[in-house]
Amino acid sequence: MNIIVLIKQVPDTTEVKLDPRTGNLIREGIDSVMNPDDRHALEAGLRLKESGGGKVTVLSMGPPQAIDVISEALGMGADRGVLLTDRAFAGADTWATSHTLGKAVEKIGDYDLILCGRQAIDGDTAQIGPQVAEYLGIPQVTYVFGMEEVKGRSMTVRRRIEAGYERLRVSLPALFTVTAEANSPRDPVIGSLLAACGAKAPIQVWDAADLGMTTAQVGLEGSLTHVIRTFPPKSQRAGEILEGSPAQAVEDLVGRLKERNLI
Amino acid sequence: MSVWIDEKLCNGCRRCLKACPYNAVEVEEGKARILERCTSCGACLAECPQSAIFTDIEPRSIPDFSDRKGVWVFAEQEEGRLMPVSLELLGKASELAAELDEDVSALLLGSRVSGLAPTLLEYGADRVYLAEHRALKVYRTLAYTRVVSELIEELRPGIVLMGATTVGRDLAPRVSRRVGAGLTADCTGLAIDPEERILLQTRPAFGGNVMATIANRYSRPQMATVRPGVMEPRRRQGGKGRVIRRKVSLLEKEIGVKLLERVKEKRKGEALSRARVVVAGGRGVGDRTGFRALERLAAVLGGEVAGTRVAVEEGWIPQDRQVGQTGLTVRPELYVACGISGAIQHRAGMMGSRYVIVVNRDPRAPIFQVADWGIVGDLRDVVPEMTKRLKRVLGR
Known part of the structure; x- marks a missing residue:
């Protein structure tokens, strides 16, 4: 089975801090990592390859340094990597991104399955998977946490829902978005990782022209939604501090709760 | 450029x-x-x-969308029961529609679900588009996408809202790509820009560290998914409106996915997300026994106990009691935050609470910024004191 895994390089948001003065995000000095859910998608792809044969290709769109996550994926066992990078891709919303990734998947061709993470930690939109599936005109299953047998041109998967889970039979080719519950991703093998960072690594770099796309179709220009303002989250509460001994403060508090009929 | x-x-x-x-x-x-x-x-x-x-950028021209009218809500149901977020969305949709001087339509898809239509009218829909078919009994992406997309293409609404549930987050991006519309995920705020008359969609980004307002100027409908528990449902007296039945023809083979079984597991956190009072603890609680005191306070108030990610990672409370960005969103009448510093990720899950009480030793803890009432002190003293006094007041 030939599998394409979509991966994204993201800032490690567990480290994200705000500038207390301006309220802006401090991005400098923050490490970039492979998006956590994408790592589970890649692991799922590698396991399918190991049990049933085939090839795993990883595909990413980002700045030139995003090649690091592709090298890492090759170090984990992916066979080939494709990086989409072009100044014109900057500022893309999910509409432009899914269009660009969709074109790249078509150019790679010959796939049975596309895997991606449930969502990326920098945007949390969870839109790229379904939008790429729609672009390609193939079925999708989101929130996949278990993959059962592959039978002919179909596959059985488990999908997490609010009330429990669903077992679904899906015709291939299809696209799944994978949750962290699915597996424990492996670490890269040092030897493979070193090879993946070398000049002979099987990584291709494509720009908009390689995909046959104009600048009007990609990046900010090709987007339908635009960020018009960012601001730090704010609260509008009174913030009254009740002073005195614990007994005194609690008495005041109970008084406030009574006033508002909360007790 | x-x-x-x-x-x-x-x-x-x-x-x-x-x-x-x-x-x-x-x-x-x-x-x-x-x-x-x-x-x-x-x-x-x-x-x-x-x-x-x-x-040297040439300004992009905005197409004329004056013919795109109406605010639509996808009324999500599961096994014949409406998801609460659908009614919350109708509340918001009524507000937006009033500002635009347009009306509200609900899309109800399923099999034998017509009984739900009166509730939708009562909560703000002026019109319910009802699509019933055996193939729509359980949610499947391609079946629902086809019905919703065809309705959008034929009736041309200006705005389409869905809940940011497992269904909404699967359906909305698929529909948006099919109908050629921009989509904003997981919004916590929606408003109409008074000048441009477009939908301003506000959502947390970067793990809730930043709020971003997003506009959808270049395509219609303006689509957004909205987090459950953020908007207010509004019941109105004598909701009048029409139910319009839509013919549906769907073939199994075009759906691509077959449901083999649906396995129910106990709904995690259901009691918590519905609780009127939530008593939550963080790092400052110190250990598992520290949570006992919180449990006693919650019992007196008739509430539920919850915690931050740290409390879960330390094993003090189970994961299904985690409130925050990666856990549950709660909006009780009263939220009591004990020993919680107030990381933005945690605040994202409790900002919708009606009133917030904070107990923390550190007066500079950011959680005080979202407090209605704060007590600076050791929760080991304050929490038992609260329990004692409330017990007396409430006669429990």
Whole structure:
């Protein structure tokens, strides 16, 4: 089975801090990592390859340094990597991104399955998977946490829902978005990782022209939604501090709760 | 295509820096400088009082959408029961529609679900489009996508809202791509821009560290998914409206997915997300026994106990009691935060609470910024004191 895994390089948001003065995000000095859910998608792809044969290709769109996550994926066992990078891709919303990734998947061709993470930690939109599936005109299953047998041109998967889970039979080719519950991703093998960072690594770099796309179709220009303002989250509460001994403060508090009929 | 600043004109006022949604402006030695990550979005141009910012980008023309009217809500149901978020969305949709002087429609898909239509009318829909078919009994992406997309293409609404549930987050992006519309995920705020009359969609980004307002100027409908528990449902007296039945023809083979079984597991956190009072603990609680005191307080108030990610990671409370960005969103009448510093990720899950009480030793803890009432002190003293006194007052 030939599998394409979509991966994204993201800032490690567990480290994200705000500038207390301006309220802006401090991005400098923050490490970039492979998006956590994408790592589970890649692991799922590698396991399918190991049990049933085939090839795993990883595909990413980002700045030139995003090649690091592709090298890492090759170090984990992916066979080939494709990086989409072009100044014109900057500022893309999910509409432009899914269009660009969709074109790249078509150019790679010959796939049975596309895997991606449930969502990326920098945007949390969870839109790229379904939008790429729609672009390609193939079925999708989101929130996949278990993959059962592959039978002919179909596959059985488990999908997490609010009330429990669903077992679904899906015709291939299809696209799944994978949750962290699915597996424990492996670490890269040092030897493979070193090879993946070398000049002979099987990584291709494509720009908009390689995909046959104009600048009007990609990046900010090709987007339908635009960020018009960012601001730090704010609260509008009174913030009254009740002073005195614990007994005194609690008495005041109970008084406030009574006033508002909360007790 | 680029944006640049004339250094001679720049007075270093930093307005462009604040206007930039991409953090692509830097001020050094009193002069602003555009960084590599600039996307040429042009947000800084109008802000510059010196007119020192220049661009060679041609303004993109906004198509005429004056024929796109109506606010639509996808009324999600599961096994014949409406999801609460559907009614919350109708509440918001009524507000938006009133501002636009348009009306509200609900889309109800399923098999034998017509009994739900009166509830939708009662909660703000002026019209219910009802699509019933055996193939729509359980949610499947391609079946639902086809019905919703065809309705959108035929009836041309201006706005379409869905809940950010497992169904909504699967369906909305698929539909948006099919009908050629921009989509904003997981919104926590929706409003109409008074001048442009477009939908302003506000959502947390970067793990809730930043709020971003997003506009959808270049396509229709303006689509958004909205987090459950954020908007208010509004019941109205004698909801009048029409139910319009839509014919549906669907073939099994075009759906691509077959449901083999649906396995129910106990709904995690259901009691918590419905609780009227939530008593939550964080790192400051210290250990598992510390949570006992919180449990006693919750019992007196008839509430539920919850915790932060730290409390879960330390094993003090189970994961299904985690409140925050990666856990549950709660909106009780009363939220009591004990020993919680107030990381933005946690605040994202409790900001919708009606009243917030904070107990913390550190007066500088950011959680005090979202408090209605705060007590600076050791929760080991304060919490038992609260329990004791409330017990007396409530006669429990």
